[in-house]
Amino acid sequence: MISIIGVGRVGSITALLTLVRGIDHRIALVDIVPGLADGEALDLKHMCAILGIDAEIHSSTSYSIIEGSDIVLVTAGKPRKPGMTREELFLENVKTIVEIAEGIKKYAPESIVILTTNPVDPLTYVMYRKTGFSRERVLGFSGILDSARFSYYISRKLGLSPSSITSLVIGMHGEAMLPLPNYTYLAGLPITNLLPWKEIEEAVRETKEAGALIAKLRGYTSSYAPAAGLTVMVETIRRGSNRVYSTSVVLKGEYGVYDVAAEVPVILGRGGIVKVIEIPLYESEKEQFMKSVDEVRRMINSIPVELR
Secondary structure: OEEEEOOOHHHHHHHHHHHHOOOOOEEEEEOOOOOHHHHHHHHHHHHHHHHOOOOEEEEEOOHHHHOOOOEEEEOOOOOOOOOOOHHHHHHHHHHHHHHHHHHHHHHOOOOEEEEOOOOHHHHHHHHHHHHOOOHHHEEEOOHHHHHHHHHHHHHHHHOOOHHHEEOOEEEOOOOOOEEOHHHOEEOOEEHHHOOOHHHHHHHHHHHHHHHHHHHHHHOOOOOHHHHHHHHHHHHHHHHOOOEEEEEEEEEEOHHHOEEEEEEEEEEEEOOEEEEEOOOOOOHHHHHHHHHHHHHHHHHHHOOOHHHO
């Protein structure tokens, strides 16, 4: 069974895609807002009736309904408001993640957890520490979205389909993310061989600003793309596909980093993270990567003592 904690836009769209793609016919929806999960579940049941999908969709305000889940998606938390810093958002959402981690640990102790709550990298670390799960079973969703955005903006400059571009973004989800042009390819050729550096820098900037632009244009943050990314990750785990994605994971010496979550390429398979892939970086890239890591570490160190 797949459980989704937090049934806002991302959570509800992920539930829809999971059912439509036939990844699982058993889904549990949890939200602290009375009636919200029940309403979403009822609407999804009506959708399934129209599409001929046989599904069991459970809903509650209680974590108890996630019992037996093998995958738990955490999309709960407050969104970033105008003028709010990432540190302020982090401290707002730490309490929520601590509470959710306790619920997951109690009712779904064998599950794989994928977190989308922002700022996702330091909160992935909080989830890892509070559940006590192995790092292979606690993933932060972000890299697949950042990399897809980079592919999109590069593809526009080349006049090609985004699916033709293989890209990689590491570091952290946010302004300090690190898109890697040297690891972004078209038919095996790095885009540094295909585009002027000015256009590549433009694509990097557009990638970093994409989330803020969406929020500005429609008044709330992105939902379809994160839900699609979550769905692909769940599908990869269920099928044991062993595909490579950029994912936030707690590092244990890779890239010279210990005990901090960062966005890096991993092999994702049936048990969660099969392997963390350590790629060579230029000195300038290492410096930028470490700036991301230091930013995540700084936020982790700001957690109130009573929540550690």
